[in-house]
Amino acid sequence: MGERITVNASVREQHSHGEGSGLIGMPDLVAFAETTEEVSKLVALAHARHLPVVAFGTGTSLEGHVSAIEGGLTIDLSRMDRILEVNPEDMDCRIEAGVVRSKLNEYLRDQGLFMPIDPGADASIGGMCATRASGTNAVRYGTIRDNVLGLTVVMADGRVIKTGGRVRKSATGYDLTRLFIGSEGTLGIITEIQLKLHGIPEAISGATCQFESMAAAVQTVIEVMQAGIPIARIELLDESQMEACIAYSKLTGFEVLPSLFFEFHGTQAGVREQAEVAESIALDNGGRAFAWATDPEERNKLWKARHDAYWAARAMRPTYGAFVTDTIVPVSKLTEAVLGVKAAIVDAGLLAPMVGHVGDGNFHTVILVPPEDGGQERAWTLDRKIVEIGLSLGGSCSGEHGVGRGKRDFLVREHGEETIEVMRMVKAALDPSGILNPGKLLPDRVGQN
Amino acid sequence: MGERITVNASVREQHSHGEGSGLIGMPDLVAFAETTEEVSKLVALAHARHLPVVAFGTGTSLEGHVSAIEGGLTIDLSRMDRILEVNPEDMDCRIEAGVVRSKLNEYLRDQGLFMPIDPGADASIGGMCATRASGTNAVRYGTIRDNVLGLTVVMADGRVIKTGGRVRKSATGYDLTRLFIGSEGTLGIITEIQLKLHGIPEAISGATCQFESMAAAVQTVIEVMQAGIPIARIELLDESQMEACIAYSKLTGFEVLPSLFFEFHGTQAGVREQAEVAESIALDNGGRAFAWATDPEERNKLWKARHDAYWAARAMRPTYGAFVTDTIVPVSKLTEAVLGVKAAIVDAGLLAPMVGHVGDGNFHTVILVPPEDGGQERAWTLDRKIVEIGLSLGGSCSGEHGVGRGKRDFLVREHGEETIEVMRMVKAALDPSGILNPGKLLPDRVGQN
Numbered sequence: 001m002g003e004r005i006t007v008n009a010s011v012r013e014q015h016s017h018g019e020g021s022g023l024i025g026m027p028d029l030v031a032f033a034e035t036t037e038e039v040s041k042l043v044a045l046a047h048a049r050h051l052p053v054v055a056f057g058t059g060t061s062l063e064g065h066v067s068a069i070e071g072g073l074t075i076d077l078s079r080m081d082r083i084l085e086v087n088p089e090d091m092d093c094r095i096e097a098g099v100v101r102s103k104l105n106e107y108l109r110d111q112g113l114f115m116p117i118d119p120g121a122d123a124s125i126g127g128m129c130a131t132r133a134s135g136t137n138a139v140r141y142g143t144i145r146d147n148v149l150g151l152t153v154v155m156a157d158g159r160v161i162k163t164g165g166r167v168r169k170s171a172t173g174y175d176l177t178r179l180f181i182g183s184e185g186t187l188g189i190i191t192e193i194q195l196k197l198h199g200i201p202e203a204i205s206g207a208t209c210q211f212e213s214m215a216a217a218v219q220t221v222i223e224v225m226q227a228g229i230p231i232a233r234i235e236l237l238d239e240s241q242m243e244a245c246i247a248y249s250k251l252t253g254f255e256v257l258p259s260l261f262f263e264f265h266g267t268q269a270g271v272r273e274q275a276e277v278a279e280s281i282a283l284d285n286g287g288r289a290f291a292w293a294t295d296p297e298e299r300n301k302l303w304k305a306r307h308d309a310y311w312a313a314r315a316m317r318p319t320y321g322a323f324v325t326d327t328i329v330p331v332s333k334l335t336e337a338v339l340g341v342k343a344a345i346v347d348a349g350l351l352a353p354m355v356g357h358v359g360d361g362n363f364h365t366v367i368l369v370p371p372e373d374g375g376q377e378r379a380w381t382l383d384r385k386i387v388e389i390g391l392s393l394g395g396s397c398s399g400e401h402g403v404g405r406g407k408r409d410f411l412v413r414e415h416g417e418e419t420i421e422v423m424r425m426v427k428a429a430l431d432p433s434g435i436l437n438p439g440k441l442l443p444d445r446v447g448q449n
Numbered sequence: 450m451g452e453r454i455t456v457n458a459s460v461r462e463q464h465s466h467g468e469g470s471g472l473i474g475m476p477d478l479v480a481f482a483e484t485t486e487e488v489s490k491l492v493a494l495a496h497a498r499h500l501p502v503v504a505f506g507t508g509t510s511l512e513g514h515v516s517a518i519e520g521g522l523t524i525d526l527s528r529m530d531r532i533l534e535v536n537p538e539d540m541d542c543r544i545e546a547g548v549v550r551s552k553l554n555e556y557l558r559d560q561g562l563f564m565p566i567d568p569g570a571d572a573s574i575g576g577m578c579a580t581r582a583s584g585t586n587a588v589r590y591g592t593i594r595d596n597v598l599g600l601t602v603v604m605a606d607g608r609v610i611k612t613g614g615r616v617r618k619s620a621t622g623y624d625l626t627r628l629f630i631g632s633e634g635t636l637g638i639i640t641e642i643q644l645k646l647h648g649i650p651e652a653i654s655g656a657t658c659q660f661e662s663m664a665a666a667v668q669t670v671i672e673v674m675q676a677g678i679p680i681a682r683i684e685l686l687d688e689s690q691m692e693a694c695i696a697y698s699k700l701t702g703f704e705v706l707p708s709l710f711f712e713f714h715g716t717q718a719g720v721r722e723q724a725e726v727a728e729s730i731a732l733d734n735g736g737r738a739f740a741w742a743t744d745p746e747e748r749n750k751l752w753k754a755r756h757d758a759y760w761a762a763r764a765m766r767p768t769y770g771a772f773v774t775d776t777i778v779p780v781s782k783l784t785e786a787v788l789g790v791k792a793a794i795v796d797a798g799l800l801a802p803m804v805g806h807v808g809d810g811n812f813h814t815v816i817l818v819p820p821e822d823g824g825q826e827r828a829w830t831l832d833r834k835i836v837e838i839g840l841s842l843g844g845s846c847s848g849e850h851g852v853g854r855g856k857r858d859f860l861v862r863e864h865g866e867e868t869i870e871v872m873r874m875v876k877a878a879l880d881p882s883g884i885l886n887p888g889k890l891l892p893d894r895v896g897q898n
Binding site: 133159168170172178330411419426 | 583611778
C-alpha cells in the first residue's frame with residue numbers, strides 16, 4: 001500500500017480520537033484502505049500478529065469509539081467513497097463505507113431520491129451503521145438500522161462476508177445485518193452497504209411554535225405522536241438552546257422560550273392536513289403563534305440552526321469545553337424526564353442547553369464545562385445524573401450516539417448482567433482474539449480492569 | 450408440572466408437524482409451559498441431559514420448523530397467552546409468546562390500537578417472532594422484525610435474558626432482539642415480547658382492479674410503489690387464484706383475470722388522494738374498472754377471500770395435496786419473476802395458483818400436488834425451479850415463511866458459504882450442545898448428513 005500506510009505522528013494523532021470525548025488513544029499505524037480486499041488483508045495481518053484494529057470513518061463519533069486505546073492499526077475507510085450502484089426503480093443503492101451522507105444525497109437528488117438518516121455530523125455511512133446512528137428524521141424514516149438491506153463485512157480473521165441482500169424482507173437465516181449494525185467495529189469492519197432509499201416528498205412544510213413552559217411543549221409532542229401524524233421531524237429546543245441559536249444563527253422572530261420545530265412530508269394536501277392537526281394540538285397546549293415555514297430558504301435556515309445547536313451552545317461560553325449527553329425514554333415519560341433533567345442542571349449550577357428528537361423520546365443536553373478546577377468532574381457528575389434519570393424511567397443510556405468507551409459503565413444497569421454476558425459470547429465467537437476495537441462497547445467483567 | 454408434561458401419543462402426534470410440510474418428527478415428551486420460569490427449568494433439564502428442545506406455538510409454520518426430527522422435548526407455549534401490559538400513550542404492549550394475533554387485536558380494538566402483522570394463520574406472536582413473519586400489511590408497517598422493541602428469551606442452558614426495552618430506538622449494545630427474530634428456536638426460546646403498536650387509521654378504503662395480463666398487473670404494482678404511495682396492502686392474484694376465490698368465497702362482480710386488491714390507510718383526505726393516484730396508474734396500464742370498496746363489510750369479504758386463498762386453491766382439487774412456495778425479488782424484477790414462474794408452472798403441467806404481497810416483491814404459488822405416483826416429485830421439482838428463478842434475480846428463497854427444514858438447502862446458494870459459517874459460529878456460541886431445534890435453519894456442512 002506504499003504511502004497509504006503510515007507511522008506519521010500527525011496522522012496518528014488525527015486518528016487518536018473522535019469528537020466530544022477527551023479520550024485519546026494513538027494507533028501505532030494508520031492505513032488508508034481503498035478496497036474491501038485491502039481491508040481484508042490488513043485485518044488478516046493484524047489477526048496473525050494479535051494487533052488491535054480500529055475502523056475509522058470521519059472521526060465524528062462522540063463516545064470515544066475510534067480512539068485506539070490499545071494502540072495497533074487504525075484503518076481509515078474515508079477513501080472508500082464510491083457510490084457503486086443506484087437502482088431508482090427499487091429505491092436502493094450500494095455504496096462503500098466511506099461515503100458521507102451529504103455526498104450521497106447530492107448524488108441522488110436528480111433522481112428524486114434521498115437517504116433520510118441525518119446525525120448532526122456529515123458522517124460516513126459505514127460509521128453510521130457501526131454506531132446505529134439516527135437523527136431528526138428517525139421519527140418517520142427509522143434509524144440506519146431500518147434502512148440497511150445488506151452489508152459487506154470483513155471479519156476478525158480477514159474473511160469477507162455478505163449479509164442480507166437486495167430484497168425488502170427475507171426470512172432466511174440469522175439477521176447478521178442487524179448484528180453488525182451498532183456493533184461499533186467490535187465484531188467486524190463494514191466495507192460496503194446496500195441501502196434503502198426514499199422518494200423526495202412531493203411537498204415539505206415546516207412550522208415552529210413557542211411555549212411558556214417545557215411541560216407544555218413536551219405535552220404537545222406526546223399528543224402529536226399519539227394522533228398518529230406521520231411527522232417527519234419534531235424537535236424541542238429549551239429556552240437556553242433558543243437563546244444560543246437566536247444569537248449564533250441570527251434567527252429572527254423568536255423569543256427566548258421553549259420551542260418546537262416541525263417538518264411535514266407528503267403530498268400537498270397531506271402536508272396541509274398534518275400541519276393543521278399539529279397546530280390545533282399546539283394551540284390547545286397554550287402554544288403561541290404557530291408559524292408556518294413553507295418557503296424552502298426559511299425552512300433550511302431553521303434546520304441549519306437546529307443542526308448547529310451544538311456550536312451555538314458552545315458559542316455561549318467560548319472558553320468552556322462541552323459534551324453532549326444522549327438519553328431516550330418512552331414518549332409518555334418525556335415530561336418527567338425533561339423536567340427532571342432541567343432540575344438536575346439547576347442543582348449542578350451548570351449551563352446545559354437541551355435539544356432533542358423528542359418524537360422518539362430522545363434528547364440531548366450540551367453540558368458546557370467550566371474551564372476551572374473540578375469543572376470536568378461537575379459536568380461528568382451531571383451527565384451520570386441525566387443518564388440515571390433516563391434509565392430510571394425505563395429508558396436507554398443512548399438513543400443514537402452509541403456506547404464506545406463513554407457509556408460502557410451503564411450497560412449492565414440498562415440490560416442486566418445476563419444479557420451482557422450473551423453479548424460477550426457473541427463477541428468471543430466472532431472475534432476470539434479480541435483484536436477488533438478492544439475496550440469498546442462491552443463492559444469488562446467485574447474483577448477485570 | 451403434573452399433567453402438563455406428557456408422553457401421550459396423540460399429544461405427541463399433534464406436536465410432530467406444522468402445516469404445509471410432510472415432515473413428521475415425534476417428540477418424546479410434550480410440556481405445556483405456563484411461565485418463563487417453567488420454560489427455563491425445562492430447558493435447563495434438557496440441557497443437562499442433552500435432550501433436543503423444540504418450541505411450539507400454534508403449529509402453523511410451513512417449512513417443518515416444529516417437527517421434532519431428533520425427538521426430545523417439545524415445549525408448547527400456547528398457554529402462555531397473557532397480555533401483560535398495554536401502554537396506549539406509548540403505543541406498545543408486553544405479551545407472552547403464546548398470544549395469538551386475533552386475540553391481541555380484539556383486546557386492543559377499544560383503545561384504537563392494532564398490531565398490523567398478519568400472516569395467513571392466526572399464529573402466536575412468539576412463533577411470528579421466531580420465523581420473522583410478515584403478511585399483507587408489511588409493505589406499509591414492516592415485518593415483525595420492525596415491530597418488536599424487546600424480548601424475554603430462555604437460552605440453551607436455561608438462563609433467562611431480556612433484550613431491548615421500551616424505547617423506540619437505542620444505540621447500546623448488540624441487537625440481540627433482531628438476532629433472535631428469525632432464529633426459528635435455534636438460538637433461544639422467546640417467552641415474552643414487547644411490541645410496537647399502531648393507531649387504527651382514521652380512514653380505510655379498499656379497491657380492486659382486474660387486468661388482461663399478469664404483466665400489466667405487475668407493472669401497476671411497480672409504478673404504485675415508485676410513486677411513493679404509502680399503500681397499506683397491495684395483493685396480486687393470478688387468474689387461476691381468482692377462479693378459485695370466486696368459487697370458494699362466492700365473490701361476485703369479478704372475471705377470471707389477474708387482479709389487484711388494494712387497501713389504503715390514512716385520513717379521509719389522504720386515503721382518497723392515495724386511491725386516486727393508484728386508480729390513474731392502474732387505468733394507464735389497461736386496468737379494467739377500478740372498483741372502490743369503502744363499505745367495511747364488502748372490504749372484509751374481499752380480505753377474507755384473500756386470506757382464504759390457500760383453502761380456495763385446495764378446493765379446486767379436493768383430492769390433491771398442496772404446498773406453498775415463498776419467493777421474493779426486488780420489485781423491479783417482479784414482472785420477470787412472475788412470468789418466469791407462470792411459464793415454469795405450464796412446463797410442469799401442474800395447477801399452481803399464484804398470490805402475493807407484491808408491494809414487497811413477495812409472492813406465493815400454491816402447488817396442487819396430484820395424488821398419483823410421482824406427483825410429489827413433480828411438485829417438488831417445480832418448487833425448486835421457482836426458488837431458482839427468484840434467486841437468479843437477486844431474490845431470497847423465503848420472504849416470510851422461513852427456512853425450517855424445507856429451505857435449508859438453498860441457504861448457501863443465497864448467502865454464500867462464508868456467511869453461513871458465521872451463522873454457525875453464532876449458533877455454536879449460544880447453543881454449544883446443539884439442543885435447540887436441531888436440524889433446522891442452518892444447512893449441514895458439506896460432508897455432514
